[in-house]
Amino acid sequence: MLSDLGVTEIADRIRRGESSAVGVTEEALANISARDDGVHAFLCSAGQVALAQARAVDDRRASGKSLGKLAGVPIAIKDALCTRELPSTAGSKILAGYTPPYDATVIERLLAADAVLLGKTNMDEFAMGSSTENSAFGSTRNPWDHARTPGGSSGGSAAAVAARMAPCALGSDTGGSIRQPASFTGTVGIKPTYGRVSRFGLIAFASSLDQVGPFATDVRGAARVLSVIAGHDPRDSTSLDAPVDDYEAACERSVRGLRVGVPEEFFADGLDPEVGASVRAAIRELEADGCVLRPVTLPHTRYAVATYYILATAEASSNLSRFDGVRYGLRVGGDAAGADLRGMYGATRDAGFGDEVKRRILLGTFVLSAGYYDAYYRKAQQVRTLVRRDFESALAQVDVICCPTSPTPAFRLGEKSGDPLAMYLNDIYTLPASLAGVPAMSVPCAPTRAGLPIGLQVIARPLEESTMLAVAAACEKRAPQPTIKPVDWTRPSRTS
């Protein structure tokens, strides 16, 4: 069933009693056993916990109780989200074995909608990376080609959906960590408006940019998951108290007459020609649907990488100071080793954090330090204003902006891991929307000749996820179906 059906069909079949939640969960767990040795999408599979949740859904239905919008739908969860029944490590050795005493708000909402938590997925440590190679627990492989990365940082969630081990997943996106892996794996991934989804229980990386969002096999499925997790949360002071639209209905909405902005800065040097051609073809198809194409300009795009990596590392250096060996997680040194308090902090953090996290803590501490704050941190905050104004001005002229999600298809494992700056530059097309706080998503368009997925990015005004979804759904309907399937689909999985 998971190979053919998306989130909405699965939930609707379970509600109608045509499938059981236990049956679907068993199939998902069997797919994980059969396929995840090759992919390594999961850090832990929920096994019996998931089956117990599924049984509870079947029992509720049997006793005539109403079921939620995600009844019996197995969902994979990025390990940056706190789950009280499953370990939550954020891909870091410093949190190995840590099980939080509470659920993130998005987890509570999923469970209230009768979803089944399938397990926790691999990620770059503390979401710092674009390939999932920075996980302390090994790399995830792209289901379309095991020699390539699934992108990152939510690479495990994207790969789990691409290999149909789960029909949907949650990720988090600080500078592209949902959209870029969605693009690399041929899945749909949404970064909502900053503040649309609660961050309570998301292990923080850069608080002014972090946002939780869904992955799914199709736009409608992603819309349904978004409709469950979106909404105001009093426990997150940055969560917006704004009504949640009917995102699923938006997927059926006509796009006729919508103005689609095409920013030339996103089709510049460094863009893979096949990606450029595929994205331009998908945009032309929108014109055939009645959209009006307009050139727009986002002139500060070229400064987004420098701006983002100053602001995000600054916020990270502050957020990660909580990992010091006192309240939870790893502790190295201390009384037994004869170290004092500072020595214990330093030894714990040196042993617990990987190279990229240390690099970013150093960068962030530097740009915030006395003598350099104005020159780097404050300057980047000012450039962030310029990037934001670019979007305000462009989105005053058009309803959505369409562009590539990533300049290349999935790159090879090891290709960029030795060169941090090359890895950062790969984020050029996802960072601007993050800095501006606007909603953005990736939807598959025509793949490369070699069969690697390519993503089209759709960006909308703040809180206008509905317009973004309507355009993404129109692209999805017209996108050529891939002629090959991920290698992992061919492995046997059916149990029933």
Next chain:
Amino acid sequence: MPKAQVDRSLVEHVARLASLSLSAAELDRLAKDVARIVEYFEQLDALDTRDVPPTAHVRLDRAAWRADETAACLTRDEALAQAPRVEGDGFAVPAFVD
């Protein structure tokens, strides 16, 4: 923007501020990376931002204050359950004099 001389001793100082005890080899490697990335940051110098206000956060205008009411929180046992070391009712840390 004043050019920063990002060398090994500056990165060593920053590592101390960040409570990171780096080995000599790590310091050599990371100092090179940090210097190269900070040099890349300096392209922002090209922009005149004299009259541009900074953005620390986007769209806080619609955020609502939460009601000022007491609510349940973690119990002491829950809060201490994952601590590497506990003494009595609290988190235990090595002795220190500041």
